[in-house]
Amino acid sequence: MIEARRLHILRAVADHGTVTAAAAALYLTPSAVSQQLAALEQETGHKLVERGAKGVRLTPAGEILLRHTNAVLAQLERAEAELAAYSTGAAGTVTLASFATGINLVVGPALAGLGRTAPGIRVRVLDAEGDASLPMVLDRQVDIAVAVEYRGAPGADDPRLSRVPLYEEPFDAVLPVLHRLAGAERVALEELAKDTWIGPYPGNPCHDVVVLACEHAGFQPQFEHSSDDFRAVVALAQAGAGVALVPRSALHGMDLTDVAVRPVDSVAPTRKVFAAVRHGAEEHPLLRPVLDALGAAAAR
Structure with a gap:
């Protein structure tokens, strides 16, 4: 008989690539993970990892077993959901990870709505970038991630996750404000090819969005300054340190003196956010009421 918890360990090792990272x-x-993998190999009669x-x-x-693992763990999640619905209904704690702007834009309003419609649900919120929050869901550290599409992210058809746009x-x-294009109504990205750039660190999903947009415009942006805090990015632009691309919602409420904020010509780079x-x-x-509240907040 194969134990489900060992299947979960197998998937974590496949996701993280090392025993040490999966154990963390x-x-x-790490020794406990190795022991569980060895026990799983005994249960199946096959060598599963190299x-x-x-x-x-x-x-x-191991790849064959991993395909079945995704289906088995999804079915166990469904069983837990049905048992929870049968026994207790909507009362308990949900842990949610989201990047900062997502917290401002949808998570906060969703929590306010839940306080009225589902007062028995308590939501614990963690600030985490989109590239961190999805692994946190898969590793069962959180229940819900509010994340951003990025290069290398699990796709919409990934059997491990269900998404809500x-x-x-x-x-x-x-x-x-003194930039040569500050007076333009719109900015073509290719006109910024030789500028110094300010942006998030590599690995941040927004960094990928900016790099991909510039690649489509025919150049690689030259990042001189890096910060994952868009307030710092704008402050550096105000100081004349370079140019940047910033999600529109991140600019709300900022002091935008000494910068020119302009829409991007043609197809603008876009941040796609999902739960x-x-x-x-x-x-x-x-989880269902929280997902519905997030969707309603995003629609508003």
Whole structure:
């Protein structure tokens, strides 16, 4: 008989690429993870992982088991959801991870709505960038992620996750007030090819959006200054340190003196935001109201 908790460990090792990283995500020791993998190999009668200099990879037998693992764990999530609905209804705690602007734009309003419609649900919010929040869902550290599409993100058809689209927003060009294009109504990205750039660190989903937009315009942006805080990005632009692309909602409420904020000509880079839960958990009586509240807040 294969134990479900060992399947969860197998998937974590596949997701993180090393026993050490999987152990950290699961709050286990590396030796405990290795022991559970060895026990799973005994249960199945197959070698499931191979260790190399750069980490761990699944064997062909391990890949077969991983495909079934995604289906089994999703079905267990559905079973938990139905049992929760049968026994208790909507009363308990949900942990949600979101990037800062998502908290401002949809999570906060959603919590206010839940306070009126589902007062038995308590939501605990963690500030986490989109590239961090999705692994947190898969590792069961949080129940819901509000995340951003980025290069390398799990796709919409990923069998491990279920998604709820929330909103899309364009990025605007932020230029020093004395920039040569500050007086233009709109800015073509290719005209900024030789400028110094300010932006988020590599790995931040917004960094990927900016780089991909510039690549489509035919150049690689030269980042001289880096910050994941868009207030700092705007402050650097105000100081004349360079140009930037910033999500429109992140500019709300900022002091925008000494910068020119202009829409991007042609197809603007866009941030696509969605909520995600583990596949099978989308109808859990605690999670469904939160997902619905997030969708309603985004629609408003």
